[in-house]
Amino acid sequence: MKNIAPQLTPFVRSDAVGAILAETLGHPEREFTLAELGRRTDTSGPVVHREVGRLVDSAVLRDRYEGRNRLVSANADHPLFALMRDLIAATYGPVPVLRELFDGIDRVEELLIYGSWAARRSGESGEFPNDLDVLVVGETPRRTLSGIATEAGDKLDLPVNITRIAQVDWNSEDPSPFVSTIRSRPLVDVRSGEILA
Helix, strand or coil: CCCCCCCCCCCCCCCHHHHHHHHHHHCCCCCCEEEHHHHHHHCCHEEEEEEHHHHCCCCEEEEEEEEEEEEEEEEECCCCCHHHHHHHHHHHHHHHHEEEEEEECEEEEEEECHHHHHHHCCCCCCCCCCCCEEEEEECHHHHHHHHHHHHHHHHHHCCEEEEECCCCHHHHCCCHHHHHCCCCCCCCEECCCEEEE
C-alpha cells in the first residue's frame, strides 16, 4: 500500500510519525508502551514498532524495557526538543490536546475534528489550516465547551471552534445540510485518532 505524503508537515516522514511524536513530545514526563501508542494514534503495531525504532535511533525518543514491555518517552535532552515539540504541537497536537481536555467531560457521545485540519490529516493537499473545527455530539453545556475551546486555542496557538449537536440530529436519516456536509468530508475521531474518510 502506498503511503500518502503527510500534508500537515510535509517534511515529517509520515502521519504515523507525526501522531506518535504528538503523543510523546506532548507528554515528555510519560512513558508509553508501543501498544498504547498504536491505540492512541490508530497505527498498526508493525508501523509503531518500526517508526519508534527510527525515532529512538535518532535520539528523539528514549526507550527502556520493563519485563517484555518496551516503554518509550520523549528525549527532553535532545538539542531540538523544544523546537520539535512546538512544531508537532502546532501540526499534530490537536488530537492529544483535545483528548486530554475532554477527559472526564460528561455528555460527550462523539468528539470529532472536521474541516481543513481533518482534510490535511486525511491526506488532502491544501493550505495549512488557520483554525480547528471540532464537533461535539452530545449535550455538554456550551459554557464548558467555550472554556475548552479557549484552553485548546491557547495550547495550540490556533483558534478552536467547537460546535455542539444533539445525537438525534447527528444520527438523523434526514440530516440538516450542515450535518450532511460534515459527514461527506474527512473526520478525525479525537478519542481513537482514527481518520474517518
